[in-house]
Every structure is written in C-alpha cells, then in structure tokens.
Amino acid sequence: xYTPEMIKRFTHPKFMKVIKNPDGYARVGSEICGDEMxxxxxxxxGKINKIGFKTFGCxxxxxxxxxxxxxxxxxxxxxxxxxxxxxVIKKLKGLPQVKFHCANLATKALRAAIDNFESKK
Ligand code: FES
Numbered sequence: 134x135y136t137p138e139m140i141k142r143f144t145h146p147k148f149m150k151v152i153k154n155p156d157g158y159a160r161v162g163s164e165i166c167g168d169e170m171x172x173x174x175x176x177x178x179g180k181i182n183k184i185g186f187k188t189f190g191c192x193x194x195x196x197x198x199x200x201x202x203x204x205x206x207x208x209x210x211x212x213x214x215x216x217x218x219x220x221v222i223k224k225l226k227g228l229p230q231v232k233f234h235c236a237n238l239a240t241k242a243l244r245a246a247i248d249n250f251e252s253k254k
C-alpha cells in the first residue's frame with residue numbers, strides 16, 4: 134500500500150521542525166479531512182535556504198510535507214511555488230489515490246508560506 138520511500142519519510146522526516154522567526158509562515162487546513170499543516174521558511178537571496186514543517190495529520194501528510202520540503206530547499210520562490218503535488222507523489226514512488234489530497238495540502242501550505250513572505254515586502 135505504501136512505498137518504502139513513503140514509509141522512510143514518515144518514520145524519519147528530515148524537516149519536521151519549527152523554525153524560529155521565520156520569514157514566511159502559514160497554517161493551512163484540508164477541506165477534505167480537516168488535517169492541518171504549517172510551513173516555516175527562511176529566505177536568502179530570493180531562495181529558500183531553511184524550511185521546516187509541522188503537520189497535524191496522517192502518515193501521508195508527514196511524508197508528503199517532508200518530501201516537498203526537500204524538493205524546495207535551494208529553489209527560488211517561484212520555482213518552489215511551481216512544485217506540484219504530482220511531483221511530490223512521483224518522488225515518493227507513488228501514494229494511494231485516497232491520499233493524493235495530502236500532497237495537495239502540502240503544496241498549498243508551502244505556497245501560502247511563500248505568499249506570507251511576499252506580502253511583507
Ligand atoms: S488524510 Fe488528510 S492530510 Fe492526510
């Protein structure tokens with residue numbers, strides 16, 4: 134049901150942490166399941182140089198958030214915003230269809246954190 138990549142991310146997430154004094158922050162909830170995610174970003178020279186997340190949700194929400202964080206680090210804000218849920222799912226080598234909305238929630242939350250940073254400029 135879950136791929137080894139997904140299980141590894143869920144059991145050993147690298148980016149599940151709060152970043153103090155983030156440049157951008159957002160907390161977003163899913164309309165489908167009610168789970169919530171937070172992203173914290175630090176931005177340097179127009180690129181994400183630190184990222185952390187917290188999720189109040191399922192195993193897939195942890196795995197997708199963590200993978201999205203890894204894909205985003207070092208990217209420009211525009212590049213990070215363009216990372217789609219399909220790309221996250223592909224990197225996890227698949228996800229049950231019923232869990233696709235978890236990846237969608239992660240991408241929405243990261244975009245909201247970037248929007249939060251950009252709104253302060
Ligand atoms: S079940 Fe809703 S985020 Fe995973």
